Amino acid sequence: MKSLLVLAYALALPAIPGISGIALAADHGPVFGYATPVNSQRELSLDSGIFGRYGSRGTQFSTGSLFGYGVTPHLTVSAFLPASFGRGSLPESRMTDGGEWYAGASWRFLHSVTTVGKRIESTASLGLVVPGPQQDSGILGTLHRAPGVAGSVATGFASRSQYLWAGGGYTGFAERSGDRRPDTISWSGVYGYRPVKLRRGYDQWDYRGFAEFTGEHTGNVRSNRLIVPDSSTTSLWLGPTVLAIFKDVAISGGLQAPLFRDASNSLYGREHIRFAINFSYLKYSSHTSSH
Amino acid sequence: MKTVAIDTLFTATALALSTLTAHAEYEQVNLTVFGMDCAPCAHAIHVSMKGIQGVNTVDVDLNTGLVTIKLAPDNHAAMRQFNQAVEKNGFTHKDATVVARGKLTGTASAPFFEVAGTQDRFALTPAATARDISPLLGKTVTVTGVLPQVAKGKTPDTLRYNTIAEAQ
Numbered sequence: 001m002k003s004l005l006v007l008a009y010a011l012a013l014p015a016i017p018g019i020s021g022i023a024l025a026a027d028h029g030p031v032f033g034y035a036t037p038v039n040s041q042r043e044l045s046l047d048s049g050i051f052g053r054y055g056s057r058g059t060q061f062s063t064g065s066l067f068g069y070g071v072t073p074h075l076t077v078s079a080f081l082p083a084s085f086g087r088g089s090l091p092e093s094r095m096t097d098g099g100e101w102y103a104g105a106s107w108r109f110l111h112s113v114t115t116v117g118k119r120i121e122s123t124a125s126l127g128l129v130v131p132g133p134q135q136d137s138g139i140l141g142t143l144h145r146a147p148g149v150a151g152s153v154a155t156g157f158a159s160r161s162q163y164l165w166a167g168g169g170y171t172g173f174a175e176r177s178g179d180r181r182p183d184t185i186s187w188s189g190v191y192g193y194r195p196v197k198l199r200r201g202y203d204q205w206d207y208r209g210f211a212e213f214t215g216e217h218t219g220n221v222r223s224n225r226l227i228v229p230d231s232s233t234t235s236l237w238l239g240p241t242v243l244a245i246f247k248d249v250a251i252s253g254g255l256q257a258p259l260f261r262d263a264s265n266s267l268y269g270r271e272h273i274r275f276a277i278n279f280s281y282l283k284y285s286s287h288t289s290s291h
Numbered sequence: 292m293k294t295v296a297i298d299t300l301f302t303a304t305a306l307a308l309s310t311l312t313a314h315a316e317y318e319q320v321n322l323t324v325f326g327m328d329c330a331p332c333a334h335a336i337h338v339s340m341k342g343i344q345g346v347n348t349v350d351v352d353l354n355t356g357l358v359t360i361k362l363a364p365d366n367h368a369a370m371r372q373f374n375q376a377v378e379k380n381g382f383t384h385k386d387a388t389v390v391a392r393g394k395l396t397g398t399a400s401a402p403f404f405e406v407a408g409t410q411d412r413f414a415l416t417p418a419a420t421a422r423d424i425s426p427l428l429g430k431t432v433t434v435t436g437v438l439p440q441v442a443k444g445k446t447p448d449t450l451r452y453n454t455i456a457e458a459q
Contacts, residue, residue: 116356202333286342
């Protein structure tokens with residue numbers, strides 16, 4: 001349970017580049033980890049994904065859709081609509097959506113273009129997390145839910161051959177009726193590689209593979225003004241993912257296994273694996289000003 | 292050596308095109324773009340360039356960063372629009388090699404090249420050995436040359452020409 005909670009919060013944050021609170025891959029980036037890409041100006045993006053978690057208490061699926069719009073070349077606003085369609089016997093799952101709405105913005109505040117095909121950039125995100133219509137399960141399901149704030153920062157390097165991103169995030173929730181969901185600190189490191197034979201034209205499928213490392217620490221759960229004993233968790237995850245893009249559509253997916261887990265089995269069970277698949281549609285703008 | 296050959300071929304093609312499309316303004320723009328790492332980046336540039344009125348074809352080479360834009364006759368596309376199409380996608384434009392048709396104005400010592408149908412006006416400087424272009428003053432000419440990189444939101448004010456000839 002403890003690990004699930006951790007996962008839920010931690011994974012949820014990194015999954016959409018620059019968007020904390022949601023575990024869903026976005027078009028250009030990794031599946032689980034933080035990354036820096038944002039939308040082009042006037043670009044509309046839609047990401048829909050399915051996340052699964054397999055553990056000692058069963059398998060759990062959740063899904064959701066993220067809408068993004070590029071206000072400027074470096075500022076994207078986003079909204080996440082949770083749509084869980086099934087719950088396993090794993091309690092405390094907040095892995096994908098946590099049954100919450102999210103609205104926020106991502107600002108690419110550093111953008112250094114060094115040569116053909118390469119760039120170094122950093123992106124910060126800030127958003128509001130609001131409880132959605134679906135109640136959580138397990139410990140979290142007993143709590144009065146309140147809105148929260150999620151923020152993250154990612155920095156990294158992109159090129160035709162390799163990618164490297166690192167990032168971290170924080171989510172904090174308000175207290176309501178003596179209950180408070182745990183604050184979460186999450187972090188990730190992602191390495192990506194595109195083989196030589198796949199560095200080809202844009203009119204063909206573009207593939208790249210990632211090794212994604214993620215981790216998170218969740219604080220204690222507060223219920224009826226009391227801290228739930230042993231409810232704090234820490235976990236580390238590692239696994240491969242693949243991203244395929246053709247013009248304006250993308251498919252990505254992968255899995256992760258635990259490297260380290262400090263969580264109460266009695267509260268959270270034992271989570272063995274996470275997996276995800278994500279579909280993206282990108283609508284680029286052809287608008288240009290007249291001279 | 293390879294670069295010289297490509298430049299020569301480009302110039303020859305450009306001049307040939309200029310005689311076929313006598314009313315065109317910008318006829319071809321070869322723009323180097325930094326920062327594109329993946330296919331969607333190139334696709335975004337393609338969509339943006341195609342959205343500029345008068346653009347016929349766009350080709351993007353991810354491995355060289357070269358964006359090749361060919362334009363239809365009688366277009367009114369301006370250099371600022373090409374640069375904007377790059378900037379709006381979060382990339383950086385470098386030097387652009389252009390083939391354009393316009394009017395040679397100014398004086399023999401301070402010539403200007405004005406691209407008809409746009410507000411683009413460039414001070415002309417030779418890329419290599421200077422030649423006497425005073426006989427072309429006041430005439431419509433076809434120029435091939437390089438527009439150097441400028442800051443985002445700006446348009447170059449100088450065109451370093453490789454060839455200049457009276458338009459047919």
